[in-house]
Amino acid sequence: MTTLILAWAITTAQILLGLAMLCAMWRLLYGPRAQDRVLGLDTLYINAMLILVTYGIQTGRTLYFESSLIIGILGFTSTVALSKFLMRGEVIE
Amino acid sequence: MIDAPELPAWAALLTAFLVLAGAIITLIGSIGLLRLKDFYQRVHAPTLGATLGAGGILIASIVCFSVLQTRPVIHEILIAVFLTITTPVGLMLLGRAALYRDRYAARKDVPPESRTASTHEFD
Numbered sequence: 001m002t003t004l005i006l007a008w009a010i011t012t013a014q015i016l017l018g019l020a021m022l023c024a025m026w027r028l029l030y031g032p033r034a035q036d037r038v039l040g041l042d043t044l045y046i047n048a049m050l051i052l053v054t055y056g057i058q059t060g061r062t063l064y065f066e067s068s069l070i071i072g073i074l075g076f077t078s079t080v081a082l083s084k085f086l087m088r089g090e091v092i093e
Numbered sequence: 094m095i096d097a098p099e100l101p102a103w104a105a106l107l108t109a110f111l112v113l114a115g116a117i118i119t120l121i122g123s124i125g126l127l128r129l130k131d132f133y134q135r136v137h138a139p140t141l142g143a144t145l146g147a148g149g150i151l152i153a154s155i156v157c158f159s160v161l162q163t164r165p166v167i168h169e170i171l172i173a174v175f176l177t178i179t180t181p182v183g184l185m186l187l188g189r190a191a192l193y194r195d196r197y198a199a200r201k202d203v204p205p206e207s208r209t210a211s212t213h214e215f216d
Contacts, residue, residue, distance in 0.1 A: 003097050006108055010097060012113060016117060023127040024123055027126055027127060034194075039135060049172070050116075053151065057157045065169065086190040087194075
């Protein structure tokens with residue numbers, strides 16, 4: 001019974017996180033200015049990282065933890081590089 | 094795909110509650126990103142998912158794996174610490190870049206650049 005509740009909660013959480021990714025994707029595609037698109041990308045990778053953690057809980061494997069850590073590191077790097085590009089016009093001076 | 098690990102009742106209920114709360118808070122943050130009017134308002138909304146939403150889901154993962162493997166599994170703290178450090182840094186860089194672009198485009202709704210630091214240097 002409680003396993004069923006847990007399974008239902010995890011599936012619902014994945015659907016909600018998918019809706020959150022859709023919101024971020026809308027901002028990434030139709031954002032009026034460039035900084036809105038970068039903000040949408042930032043939100044999109046955080047939501048993708050969280051959805052991978054919920055997959056890890058669902059399957060009981062620690063494999064998904066490592067992939068979500070890699071997504072976090074690469075996403076932060078991409079946000080910093082894109083902000084630097086918006087600020088100065090080039091990434092590495 | 095309805096599937097879940099076999100946990101004791103208290104751990105299953107706690108994990109379910111934390112996962113659902115984290116997902117709902119993250120969704121609220123992303124809806125804020127969609128609905129707010131201005132970029133400087135929008136930059137606040139996703140941090141809800143990066144702090145409280147991520148915290149709930151990561152604590153749920155810690156509880157689940159600690160009960161499954163019957164030992165403390167706390168490697169999810171790595172993601173939490175990393176998010177706590179990097180989110181303010183990245184969003185502050187993005188906010189500075191947006192402010193620079195708005196001043197360069199001479200928009201009316203941004204504050205002008207303060208001259209106090211440079212005048213103190215030349216006094």
